[in-house]
Amino acid sequence: IAGITQAPTSQILAAGRRMTLRCTQDMRHNAMYWYRQDLGLGLRLIHYSNTAGTTGKGEVPDGYSVSRANTDDFPLTLASAVPSQTSVYFCASSDTSGGAGDTQYFGPGTRLTVL
Amino acid sequence: GQNIDQPTEMTATEGAIVQINCTYQTSGFNGLFWYQQHAGEAPTFLSYNVLDGLEEKGRFSSFLSRSKGYSYLLLKELQMKDSASYLCAVRDGDYQLIWGAGTKLIIKP
Numbered sequence: 385i386a387g388i389t390q391a392p393t394s395q396i397l398a399a400g401r402r403m404t405l406r407c408t409q410d411m412r413h414n415a416m417y418w419y420r421q422d423l424g425l426g427l428r429l430i431h432y433s434n435t436a437g438t439t440g441k442g443e444v445p446d447g448y449s450v451s452r453a454n455t456d457d458f459p460l461t462l463a464s465a466v467p468s469q470t471s472v473y474f475c476a477s478s479d480t481s482g483g484a485g486d487t488q489y490f491g492p493g494t495r496l497t498v499l
Numbered sequence: 500g501q502n503i504d505q506p507t508e509m510t511a512t513e514g515a516i517v518q519i520n521c522t523y524q525t526s527g528f529n530g531l532f533w534y535q536q537h538a539g540e541a542p543t544f545l546s547y548n549v550l551d552g553l554e555e556k557g558r559f560s561s562f563l564s565r566s567k568g569y570s571y572l573l574l575k576e577l578q579m580k581d582s583a584s585y586l587c588a589v590r591d592g593d594y595q596l597i598w599g600a601g602t603k604l605i606i607k608p
């Protein structure tokens with residue numbers, strides 16, 4: 385693994401189903417983030433984690449949950465998917481060392497369609 | 500409130516120069532980032548500014564004026580591969596970023 389990986393690459397999901405999007409990084413970054421990107425709206429932060437064991441809510445957290453059991457993994461769960469959660473989901477990480485060191489690096493994304 | 504404004508779309512000619520502007524209104528300021536995002540791909544880091552002035556990196560330069568809440572990304576010697584969206588993002592305090600909606604840059608031969 386080099387950088388950040390996400391799985392699955394894409395998924396079609398029936399409304400009401402539970403879904404977990406996986407994110408793993410091998411850069412030993414402290415902070416991790418989940419975004420959704422919708423046309424015309426840019427990146428919106430769903431949840432974040434500044435360090436293993438802690439999480440926080442972003443701009444659009446409703447309907448999503450996260451956990452951060454260790455440094456490398458940051459899964460995002462949709463408990464009961466709804467069509468408005470159709471989007472492209474990006475996971476990102478940063479090392480929180482300050483300045484340009486806080487640059488966020490992105491995974492390849494998961495394209496999710498909820499029908 | 501927190502707000503970042505960028506033009507939605509710009510068109511430029513191969514070999515030319517283009518300037519993409521970004522204005523921001525945030526409760527705090529702790530750095531401004533520019534990212535490039537090709538269609539269907541993830542954003543990739545281009546530049547970082549925290550002090551006023553120009554940062555140059557090859558064909559790309561980024562400028563910041565904190566007093567005006569303004570930044571621009573300058574792309575020189577445009578190539579077809581520069582066709583992408585360019586995202587401006589501000590860190591207003593903690594580690595989270597506030598993102599603009601992005602500027603889609605179309606390069607014509």
